[in-house]
Amino acid sequence: MSDNFIKSQRIALNTALLxxxxxxxxxxxxxxxxxxxxxxxxxxxxxYNVIIGLISIVLSxxxxxxxxxxxxxxxxxxxxxIGLEKLQNIFSTSISMYAVLxxxxxxxxxxxxxxxxNNQLLIPYERLNAANWIYQFSIVSFIATIMQTPxxxxxxxHQDMGIFAIISTVESLLKLIAALLIFIIxxxxxxxxxxxxxxxxxxxxxxxIIVGSYNYAECHYKKPTDKKLFKELFAFSGWSLFGSxxxxxxxxxxxxxxxxxxxxxxxxxxxxSFQFNMAFNSLVSSFILAIKPxxxxxxxxxxxxxxxxxxxxxxxxxxxSMYMICIPLFFEMETILIFWLKTNDPQTVLFCKLxxxxxxxxxxxxxxxxxxxxxxxxxxxxxxxxxxxxLSVPATYILFILGFPAYSTYITMIIAAIAAHFVRLNRLKKxxxxxxxxxxxxxxxxxAFVITIITYSFAFLIxxxxxxxxxxxxxxxxxxxxxxxxxxxxIGLSKTEKDxxxxxxxxxxxxxxxx
Numbered sequence: 058m059s060d061n062f063i064k065s066q067r068i069a070l071n072t073a074l075l076x077x078x079x080x081x082x083x084x085x086x087x088x089x090x091x092x093x094x095x096x097x098x099x100x101x102x103x104x105y106n107v108i109i110g111l112i113s114i115v116l117s118x119x120x121x122x123x124x125x126x127x128x129x130x131x132x133x134x135x136x137x138x139i140g141l142e143k144l145q146n147i148f149s150t151s152i153s154m155y156a157v158l159x160x161x162x163x164x165x166x167x168x169x170x171x172x173x174x175n176n177q178l179l180i181p182y183e184r185l186n187a188a189n190w191i192y193q194f195s196i197v198s199f200i201a202t203i204m205q206t207p208x209x210x211x212x213x214x215h216q217d218m219g220i221f222a223i224i225s226t227v228e229s230l231l232k233l234i235a236a237l238l239i240f241i242i243x244x245x246x247x248x249x250x251x252x253x254x255x256x257x258x259x260x261x262x263x264x265x266i267i268v269g270s271y272n273y274a275e276c277h278y279k280k281p282t283d284k285k286l287f288k289e290l291f292a293f294s295g296w297s298l299f300g301s302x303x304x305x306x307x308x309x310x311x312x313x314x315x316x317x318x319x320x321x322x323x324x325x326x327x328x329x330s331f332q333f334n335m336a337f338n339s340l341v342s343s344f345i346l347a348i349k350p351x352x353x354x355x356x357x358x359x360x361x362x363x364x365x366x367x368x369x370x371x372x373x374x375x376x377x378s379m380y381m382i383c384i385p386l387f388f389e390m391e392t393i394l395i396f397w398l399k400t401n402d403p404q405t406v407l408f409c410k411l412x413x414x415x416x417x418x419x420x421x422x423x424x425x426x427x428x429x430x431x432x433x434x435x436x437x438x439x440x441x442x443x444x445x446x447x448l449s450v451p452a453t454y455i456l457f458i459l460g461f462p463a464y465s466t467y468i469t470m471i472i473a474a475i476a477a478h479f480v481r482l483n484r485l486k487k488x489x490x491x492x493x494x495x496x497x498x499x500x501x502x503x504x505a506f507v508i509t510i511i512t513y514s515f516a517f518l519i520x521x522x523x524x525x526x527x528x529x530x531x532x533x534x535x536x537x538x539x540x541x542x543x544x545x546x547x548i549g550l551s552k553t554e555k556d557x558x559x560x561x562x563x564x565x566x567x568x569x570x571x572x
Contacts (some may be wrong), residue, residue: 059330087230090234090332093250094398101247104184104191104321120532128271139320144275150287151207166196179316196249198258199200205262208269213278214350220272224264229255243394246350283310307449308334311466314450318457327463329398337416341375344498352424356431361491364428370554371424372501377498377508377545379420384512384537386518389530404463405488409465425481434488442480449473504549512540 096417137173171192174180180188194370212220239246269276280286308331316324348371355364398511429438452469485492516533523529546555 060414084312085226085233088238089229089233090329091398092233092547093239094329096236096239096246096248101187104180104188104247104324105331105346110415114339140311140432144449145277145279146281146286148207148211148275150281152204153281157207160234162203163196163200174433177301178241178313179320181321184247184539187245190245191251194255198255201262203271205265208265208276208492211269211273212265215273220268224261224268228257228261230262251352307446307470310450311453311470314453314457315463316340319463323404323463326402326405326408327393328403329400330412331547333409333418334412337382337420340379340419341357341423344371344375345427348424349427365491366553368424368428369496369500369551373419373505373549373554375416375420375423376501376505377549379417380509380512381537381541383417384516384541385530385533387413388516388533389526392526392530393472407464408467410472415467415471418471418478421478422481425485428485428489428492432488434484438481438484442477442484445473445477445480448554462534500551504545508541508544509548510536511544515540 062157083134114426162491170187172186173187174192209221232254235250238253239250241511242249266421312324312327312331315327329572352364352367355361355367387410390409391401395401426438429435449466449469451464451473456469482494482497486494499558515536519532519536523532
């Protein structure tokens with residue numbers, strides 16, 4: 058059995074494990090949203106999400122920092138004869154950096170951020186006190202989240218997805234309990250919910266510290282000695298941070314603009330749409346967590362042929378699995394929202410449909426970003442790509458000033474995402490020579506376009522032909538699964554990819570039944 062096939066088996070097993078985790082977490086989170094929406098009411102739910110949107114701009118730091126340390130862990134784990142001292146230096150340097158960053162963010166949040174909450178956001182006067190409590194809880198939660206990053210990054214880089222799955226699933230269960238508790242505790246529900254979430258973030262931090270310290274020899278702090286590593290990690294984190302901040306700006310600054318121009322009720326509709334974004338991000342993240350370490354290690358080892366196979370397969374798997382789910386959601390969004398949150402507000406329905414389009418476009422980016430991270434050419438990637446992303450914010454502001462409706466912010470996000478993707482491909486070609494435009498178009502884009510058009514047409518016919526809602530949803534789901542799967546097998550996969558998947562399925566079956 059080849060070494061590459063053994064690697065592929067591990068990727069498949071980790072993917073399966075993370076998908077089980079994702080399904081559980083997503084179901085828990087979606088039910089929790091229903092409880093929170095019911096407990097807080099539309100106005101408080103809008104207030105909560107605009108505050109969280111403000112903090113989420115800062116929380117985007119954790120994604121950038123996690124990407125940086127995962128890249129360095131995975132890269133050096135793929136380099137032969139790397140010693141413990143190097144890995145420990147990576148860990149200790151990141152701890153020092155994140156501690157300093159936490160102090161800076163805390164100072165800014167308690168000055169500029171606090172002024173913004175009390176003077177610029179559109180929050181009903183009687184709920185301003187509760188909003189301030191939520192804001193303070195969120196700041197401390199942020200510090201706990203950012204300090205867990207070196208430990209969680211070590212877990213992912215070592216591909217111990219079982220540990221990650223357990224902690225994240227328990228975290229979701231605790232958040233579900235928090236949603237139930239706010240019905241019981243006879244105090245301000247918004248404040249109580251924020252306080253419980255803070256406690257959960259502290260417990261998660263403690264869990265990662267215990268797991269990291271016990272399982273990985275490098276996860277013990279020592280004064281950093283490699284100044285060159287500090288500069289490399291800082292530079293990588295800085296440009297990754299720019300990329301994350303740009304994405305957060307497009308999502309969360311636009312949320313703040315919606316609040317300023319339209320108020321918390323429209324914010325609540327936007328917040329519901331972004332629950333779909335979070336759910337799909339969890340779906341993609343589960344797969345990315347499984348493929349990212351081996352892709353970076355393959356680059357470090359110079360195994361470009363194997364890296365290309367993972368790249369093209371991952372593009373197809375992510376897009377088609379997402380599209381398969383998006384089709385029934387798009388056509389039956391009104392019915393789904395009535396069942397989920399007992400609301401059929403037309404603006405919420407429209408927001409949710411538009412976010413699905415945005416989600417599909419953004420799903421194409423992840424494998425590209427992983428290879429760029431492996432090359433280390435972060436500045437040349439994020440600077441041009443995220444410039445397009447950031448343009449969504451002033452574009453949204455101008456449209457709102459001109460009197461355009463709230464949904465126009467989604468249009469700017471979609472346009473920015475499309476433009477940024479073309480730039481991503483350009484950067485990939487520049488920094489990763491084995492990439493070929495012709496192969497990408499022939500192997501992925503053309504089959505994806507054909508399959509998308511065909512299945513969308515079938516879904517449209519079913520949606521307009523069947524009156525009974527339950528029968529119609531069932532028919533669209535069945536069509537989506539069968540048609541997408543069939544067409545992917547027929548025209549979406551190359552012969553080599555079909556052989557790889559066939560071998561992996563046989564191998565996984567043998568493992569599951571103990572043969």
